[in-house]
Amino acid sequence: MGEINIGGTLIWYYYICKREVWLIGHGIEPDQENDYILLGKHIHEIFYQSRKKELGIDNVIKIDVLPGRMVIGEIKKSSKYLKSAKMQVAFYLYYMKREKGIDMQGLLLIPEERKKVKVLLTPEVEGEIEEAIRNIEKILESERPPTAVRIPYCKRCAYKDMCWV
């Protein structure tokens, strides 16, 4: 596998909607006034005020480093999209291992549900991340976005006006 040029956000959306991966990857701006986007920003600001340091690495990943531990943290509003969230953290672990030679653990934080979920980079998860990266690259190379497929997430999606009229 060559250089990693995608970020954790695309991994998260890959497990939700391939069309959204294409839209984000092509720099198409979503509706910034979408209620879910605003709520996500708000929770992130409040919860992190005193607890974390955000660290950008290589312009590829932006991680939340929890004090005193070799842990990559990530905050989510709910555990509804747990698979996506876990794979996003797994991607960060993968990136740190492959590009920086640092083995870390992952921790997914869901403050509104008072939940913490550990994420480990097992060989199976590593293989799954590599497959996701390859597939995302293929999606982005395509001239057109994948056809819209209606899923429950569409109701809250900031791109819904572009997919459904």
Ligand code: SF4
């Ligand atoms: S509205 Fe639905 S189909 Fe369109 S990008 Fe969002 S999740 Fe995907």
